[in-house]
Amino acid sequence: MCVLIAELPMPAALREVSATGAVLETNARPPLGADVELHHPEAGAIAGTVQSLADDGIAIGFDCGEHSVAFALAAITADMSQPAA
Template sequence: MTFLQRVDRPGAMASRWRRRRVCELRAEGMAQMVALRDISGSGARLDTRHPPALGAQVELRHPHAGSIIARVSEIGEGEIRISFDRQEGSVAFALGAIAADMTRD
């Protein structure tokens, strides 16, 4: 099973109410598709096979919530954590992503 098949399979859940949304992550001059696992006003957790460097500035593009600039704050096995600036814009982005993911396409 490929990364995107695992993310897009019916019933794949990031939580009880939200499915994993495929987003675009831009960093270090490259773009890749990632799965949004968790999000809040302070940051997000993403599934990725090719993590950017720790501390790298990235842009996360959500298909409905828009885009946000962040920094890579943690790197784990197959996932990263990115941190937002904790301003009104990051809260609005997170709420937009959550609301979009709670509705059917």
């Protein structure tokens, strides 16, 4: 489980993540274009911008670079090492 920092910290679940952004399942609804920060328990924190809103979550974009690649790889690796429910 991640924490999305927008106006207030809110829980968020990663549905997709890459070096350029993430799709999150969350009740948070920051406005389009808002600057947010995503905190992952294993991957650390990354800044992003809200790119789209959906009924069940949001998509955020990252500045693609070494930090975003490392964040995505760490998040994917952490999710792959979790036991299946």
